[in-house]
Amino acid sequence: MSALDGLPPLRDVIATHELRAKKNLGQNFLLDLNLTARIARIAGDLSKTDVIEVGPGPGGLTRGLLAEGARKVLAIEKDSRCLPALAQIAAHYPGRLEVLEGDALKIDPLEYLEQPIAICANLPYNVGTELLIRWLTPEDWPPFWSSLTLMFQKEVAERITAQPGSKAYGRLAILTQWRADARIALTLPPEAFTPPPKVSSAVVHLTALPEPRFPADLKTLERVVAAAFNQRRKMLRASLKGLSPQIEEHLTAAGIAPTDRAEQIPLENFCALARSLKSA
Numbered sequence: 001m002s003a004l005d006g007l008p009p010l011r012d013v014i015a016t017h018e019l020r021a022k023k024n025l026g027q028n029f030l031l032d033l034n035l036t037a038r039i040a041r042i043a044g045d046l047s048k049t050d051v052i053e054v055g056p057g058p059g060g061l062t063r064g065l066l067a068e069g070a071r072k073v074l075a076i077e078k079d080s081r082c083l084p085a086l087a088q089i090a091a092h093y094p095g096r097l098e099v100l101e102g103d104a105l106k107i108d109p110l111e112y113l114e115q116p117i118a119i120c121a122n123l124p125y126n127v128g129t130e131l132l133i134r135w136l137t138p139e140d141w142p143p144f145w146s147s148l149t150l151m152f153q154k155e156v157a158e159r160i161t162a163q164p165g166s167k168a169y170g171r172l173a174i175l176t177q178w179r180a181d182a183r184i185a186l187t188l189p190p191e192a193f194t195p196p197p198k199v200s201s202a203v204v205h206l207t208a209l210p211e212p213r214f215p216a217d218l219k220t221l222e223r224v225v226a227a228a229f230n231q232r233r234k235m236l237r238a239s240l241k242g243l244s245p246q247i248e249e250h251l252t253a254a255g256i257a258p259t260d261r262a263e264q265i266p267l268e269n270f271c272a273l274a275r276s277l278k279s280a
């Protein structure tokens, strides 16, 4: 039986093209097109938006994005075995799907796209966090993308959206929430994927803020947060002493008690600390 979009069901696609999942490429496929369409809808109305999809695999989410009306999808896939299946989808949606074979960490997709641009992906777990950090830390803000709709391991999704006082709160929460609104939009059990991974997953939806939530120099903030959470159990006057001989004064100026620990400090105070250090 064919799927709603007239293309073959994903199980048949996988069998036809012999797409046995490879662990080293983080391949856990979504085969339910109702689910992939639901994920595409989390990204919002894409009819006037170009979408970057990292790791389309056999094309489940790609088909969801196209069926839900994305203006154009640029899909970057490292595994050449997936290309014939993706070519079949491209033929079904003339002019709306472009596929690049290669490593998303090395390809600059911007020359292929027009603004506005959204990113939507069921990310390979081995490169997901690195890509997210890259998308969040360009020198200039706002970035080239307007929203990110990304599947992560649930535990990573919780770190992205964590609030002060929780164990999950750290570098990912701060870098994300400094420049974006972020929420967990959907949680999925392992059985939603083929093959099932060991852990649950979650879709996180981020929208880029027009400007960072609080002023701060990016590099200084990154340095502060890296040092603070590298030794998260220590008092900040100890974990941050390498940043300045007057660290206690800077902490106090930023409204932080030198005996506080990183986990308790709201984003606003980390930004104030970065400003104080930068101006010294």
Ligand code: SAM
Pocket: 025, 026, 027, 028, 029, 030, 031, 054, 055, 056, 057, 058, 059, 060, 061, 062, 076, 077, 078, 079, 082, 102, 103, 104, 105, 121, 122, 123, 124, 125, 127
């Ligand atoms: N989007 C498909 C889905 O939802 O069923 C596949 C998702 S699977 C979790 C991750 C995909 O990313 C795989 O197809 C894998 O080959 C691809 N991939 C892994 N590393 C990559 C990289 N560095 N650049 C581009 N694609 C990559």
